[in-house]
Amino acid sequence: MSEGTAYAGIDVSKAELEVAVGEQAWRVPNDMAGIEALVDRLRERSPELVVLEATGGHETAAVAALAEAGLPVVVANPRQVRDFARATGQLAKTDRIDARVLALFAERVRPEVRPLPDEDAQALQALLASAHGVDPCIGKTLYLDMTRAELLNALQRLGSLIPDKTQIVIAGGAALILGGYVDRGTVDGDVVYSDPPLTQLRSSIVQVAREMGLSDDWLNDGVKAFGDVLPEDFEQRTDRIGSFGNLRVLLLGRIDLILSKFYGGREVDFEDLDVMRPTDAEIEFVLNQLDRIARFRPDKALKMQLYLEQGRAGTVDAPPEVEEAEIPHQRRPGDGTNRGGS
Amino acid sequence: MRLAAEWARVGGGFAVEPADEPVDIEQLVGRTATAAPGDYRALAVATTWLAKYPELVNVRRLGNVAAELDKLPAAILGAMIDVAREANPAAERLTSAQKYCRPLRNPRALFDRTESNTVLRRFAKEGALPAFAAWGIWQDELSLKFDALRPISWVLENSPELRLRALYGPGLEAEVMLALDRGPATIAALAREVDASYSATHATVSRLVGRGNVVSLDGQGVKLSAPVRQWIAEYPPIARKHRANLAS
Numbered sequence: 154m155s156e157g158t159a160y161a162g163i164d165v166s167k168a169e170l171e172v173a174v175g176e177q178a179w180r181v182p183n184d185m186a187g188i189e190a191l192v193d194r195l196r197e198r199s200p201e202l203v204v205l206e207a208t209g210g211h212e213t214a215a216v217a218a219l220a221e222a223g224l225p226v227v228v229a230n231p232r233q234v235r236d237f238a239r240a241t242g243q244l245a246k247t248d249r250i251d252a253r254v255l256a257l258f259a260e261r262v263r264p265e266v267r268p269l270p271d272e273d274a275q276a277l278q279a280l281l282a283s284a285h286g287v288d289p290c291i292g293k294t295l296y297l298d299m300t301r302a303e304l305l306n307a308l309q310r311l312g313s314l315i316p317d318k319t320q321i322v323i324a325g326g327a328a329l330i331l332g333g334y335v336d337r338g339t340v341d342g343d344v345v346y347s348d349p350p351l352t353q354l355r356s357s358i359v360q361v362a363r364e365m366g367l368s369d370d371w372l373n374d375g376v377k378a379f380g381d382v383l384p385e386d387f388e389q390r391t392d393r394i395g396s397f398g399n400l401r402v403l404l405l406g407r408i409d410l411i412l413s414k415f416y417g418g419r420e421v422d423f424e425d426l427d428v429m430r431p432t433d434a435e436i437e438f439v440l441n442q443l444d445r446i447a448r449f450r451p452d453k454a455l456k457m458q459l460y461l462e463q464g465r466a467g468t469v470d471a472p473p474e475v476e477e478a479e480i481p482h483q484r485r486p487g488d489g490t491n492r493g494g495s
Numbered sequence: 496m497r498l499a500a501e502w503a504r505v506g507g508g509f510a511v512e513p514a515d516e517p518v519d520i521e522q523l524v525g526r527t528a529t530a531a532p533g534d535y536r537a538l539a540v541a542t543t544w545l546a547k548y549p550e551l552v553n554v555r556r557l558g559n560v561a562a563e564l565d566k567l568p569a570a571i572l573g574a575m576i577d578v579a580r581e582a583n584p585a586a587e588r589l590t591s592a593q594k595y596c597r598p599l600r601n602p603r604a605l606f607d608r609t610e611s612n613t614v615l616r617r618f619a620k621e622g623a624l625p626a627f628a629a630w631g632i633w634q635d636e637l638s639l640k641f642d643a644l645r646p647i648s649w650v651l652e653n654s655p656e657l658r659l660r661a662l663y664g665p666g667l668e669a670e671v672m673l674a675l676d677r678g679p680a681t682i683a684a685l686a687r688e689v690d691a692s693y694s695a696t697h698a699t700v701s702r703l704v705g706r707g708n709v710v711s712l713d714g715q716g717v718k719l720s721a722p723v724r725q726w727i728a729e730y731p732p733i734a735r736k737h738r739a740n741l742a743s
Contacts, residue, residue: 167512298508298643338510340643368642418618419636420535420606459614 159200162255163191165212173252174198185336188215192222200224202266204259206231217302225266227259234258298338299371301330305394307361307371308342312397314357320401322346322391324376324413326425328404331394335428341368343376345383345405350374382416382446383409412439415457416446436461498527498537505657506548506650507540508643517656521553525560528568528575532607538575543639546579548650549586551657553665559690561595569596570630571605577626582639599631606634667691667699672719675709676727679718 164171170191171180179194181187195203203219203226205212212228219226238254241261258264299307304327325343329335344351351358351374362369383405390406405413411431414422431439440461447454497514501523504513527534527541545552561572573596579586604610604619605627622635651658656673663669670689674680680688686696700717703709710720719727 298510300510303510338508340508340640370642418615420608423608424535456614456618460612463612463614 159198160256160259161195161198161200161203162252162257162259163203163205163212163215164252164255165205165215170215171252173256174200175256178252183215185214188218191215192218192224195219195224196222200259202227202259202263204229204234204255204264206234206255213306214300214302217305227264227266229255229258229264233262237262298340299327299330299342299367300338301333303365304331304339304342307365307367308394308400308402309397310361310364311354311357311372312400312402314360315354315399317349317353318399318401319354320346320348320403321351321372322388322403322405323394324379324405324410326421328410329425329429331402332392332404332407332410334407334410335425341370341375342372343379344372344374345376345380346388347374379413379416381449382413382442384412384442384445408435408438411435412442415439415461416450416453418453418456418460498523498530498534502527502537502540502544505544505654506645506647507544508640508645509536509540513653518654520551520657521556521560524552524557524575525564525568525572528564528572531571532567532605532610535606538571539638539640540643542575542578542637543582543641543644545575545589546582546586546639547641547644548647549579549583549589551650551660551665552589553660553670554589554592555666556670556690557589557592558595561592564596566597566599567603570599570632572596573598574627574630574632574634577629578624578637578639581626596630598629602628602631602633604633609633667695668703671696671699671703672708672723675717675719679712679716681716684716 159174161172161174163173166183168183169180170183170187172178172191172195174195181191203224205216205226205228207228207230216226216228234255237258241257321344323331323342324345326335326337326339327342330337330339347354351372354372358372359369361367362371387405387409390409391403392406394402394404396402404410407429411426411429414426414429439457443454443458446457499507499509499511500514501518503509503511504518505520505523524541524545527537531538531541561569564572573593576586576589576593576596579589602620604616609615609619616633619633619635623633624635624637627634627637647661651661659672659676660669663672667689670691671685674685674688682697682700683693685700686693689696691699700709704711704717707720708723709717711717
C-alpha cells in the first residue's frame with residue numbers, strides 16, 4: 154500500500170462493525186451512534202476505497218451513511234471476496250472473512266465504485282447496486298417501522314417501477330426522518346402532494362410492499378387534506394431528497410413541517426417539536442398562519458394560538474387550575490387577535 | 496428503548512433490535528402502562544397488541560400485574576383494555592383483569608406534558624375519549640396501528656415463550672408446560688413457579704397427564720411427555736436460545 158493511500162475493510166455483523174484501515178483496526182456497534190463514529194473516523198483517513206461484504210441487510214445502514222458522507226464504498230460479493238482470500242492464503246483455517254481481508258481485497262482488486270447518476274441518490278444506489286452486484290432486493294424483512302435507510306430503499310424501488318415522471322412531497326414523520334430531524338422509524342410515508350395523483354402509482358406501491366414486506370399503505374396520501382393547512386407557497390420551501398428513476402422526492406420544508414406539527418397537536422407531534430426546537434422566527438411564522446387556518450379549523454387554530462402564546466413546545470407550566478379556567482372566545486378570521494396575520 | 500426492544504420481540508413494529516431475552520407479556524403491558532404518560536408510541540403499540548392478540552394474554556397474570564400497579568398506571572391499563580375491546584370484541588376476555596383497575600379519583604390528562612400545560616390539559620379534558628374518561632383520564636386521541644404489528648406467524652417464530660400459549664391457550668396449562676420445559680418438577684414446585692394454588696396446579700397437571708402431554712414420575716413429580724419434548728425439539732434455534740436463557 155502506498156503511503157497516504159488507505160483502503161478500508163469492514164466486517165459486518167448484526168451487532169458490530171469491525172473496521173481495518175492499514176495497521177489500524179477497531180470496532181463500533183452496528184447502530185446509529187456507532188455508524189456515525191465510523192463515518193467520522195474514516196473521513197479523517199480519507200480512504201481510497203471502503204469495502205464491506207453483503208451480509209443480508211445488516212450492512213445497509215452503514216453503506217447508506219458512508220455513501221452519504223461521500224466516501225467511496227463498495228458492497229462486495231461474498232463469494233468473490235472468499236475466492237480472493239483463499240487465493241491469497243488468507244483463509245487457512247476458517248472461512249471467516251474479516252476486516253483485514255476486506256481491506257486487502259479493496260487494495261488489490263480495487264472493485265470499481267459505480268458512478269451514480271444523481272448525487273442525492275448516491276446513498277440509495279450504494280444500498281441497492283454495487284460494482285459487484287448486491288442483490289437489489291434487500292431481503293424479505295418486514296419494515297413495519299421503517300428506518301431512514303429502509304424508507305429510502307422503498308422509494309428507490311418505487312422509482313424503478315413507475316413508468317412516468319412523478320413528483321411527490323412527503324410530510325409527517327417520514328419527512329422528519331428523511332430530513333434527518335429525528336432518529337426514529339415510521340410505519341408509513343405521508344404524501345401531501347403528488348403529480349400525478351398517488352392513486353396512479355398504487356400498483357407499484359403495492360408491488361414494493363410485497364417485495365419488501367411493507368404495509369400496502371407504506372406510501373399514502375392520507376394527509377392530502379392537510380394540504381389546505383399549508384401556505385400556498387409551501388412548494389418553494391421544499392427540500393429535495395433525490396430523483397430515483399422516474400420518481401422525484403421532495404420533503405416539506407422545515408418551517409412547514411413545524412406548522413404541521415403544531416396543527417397536529419398530538420403528543421407525538423410535540424415530541425417531534427421537542428427535537429426540532431423551533432426558533433422564535435418559526436413560531437412567528439406559525440402564528441401568522443392562524444387566521445387562514447381558522448377559516449376551516451377554528452378549533453385547531455384556537456388551540457395552536459393558546460398554546461403558542463403561553464410558550465414554546467415543551468414548556469412546562471405551573472400546575473393548572475383548569476376547572477375554573479375558561480377558554481377565550483373562539484377566534485374568528487380577521488379578529489386581529491393573532492400576532493401578524495396571514 | 497428497553498420497552499421498544501421488548502415490544503419488537505413480540506411483533507411490535509419498532510425500528511430497534513428485538514430483545515434477546517424472553518418477554519413476560521403481562522409484565523410488559525404493566526410496565527408500558529407505567530411508562531405511558533411519557534411514551535405515546537409504546538402505549539399505542541401495547542394497546543394495539545392487546546387488541547390484536549388478546550388470545551395470547553394470560554388474564555389471571557395480567558390481573559395480578561394490575562393489582563401491583565400504582566393508581567395512575569392501573570387506570571391507564573383499564574383504559575387500554577377498553578380501547579382494545581372497542582377495536583376487537585375478542586379482547587372482551589381481558590376485562591376480568593380490569594377488576595384490579597380503579598378510575599382515578601382526581602382525573603388528569605394521560606400524558607405528563609399535557610397535564611402540566613394549561614391549554615393542552617383543557618383541550619384534552621374537553622375532547623376526552625369515553626374509553627379514557629371512564630377511568631378518570633383525559634385523552635382525546637389514541638391511534639391503534641394494526642399495520643405496525645407483525646403477523647402471528649412472525650410473533651410465534653420469534654417469541655417461543657408465546658408458542659405454548661398458542662397451543663394450549665393462555666392459561667395455567669401453558670404456564671405449567673413452559674415450567675416443565677425447564678425440567679421435571681413436583682406439583683408443589685410447579686405451583687410456586689407459576690404462582691397458582693396447589694389445587695389449581697394439581698387439577699391442571701391431571702388434565703395434561705390425561706391428555707398425554709405430561710407423564711407422572713411415580714411420586715417424584717411430572718415431566719413433559721416424549722411427543723411434546725419431540726415437538727419442542729423441532730423449535731428453530733431461537734427456542735434453544737430461549738431455553739439456554741432460562742437455564743442460566
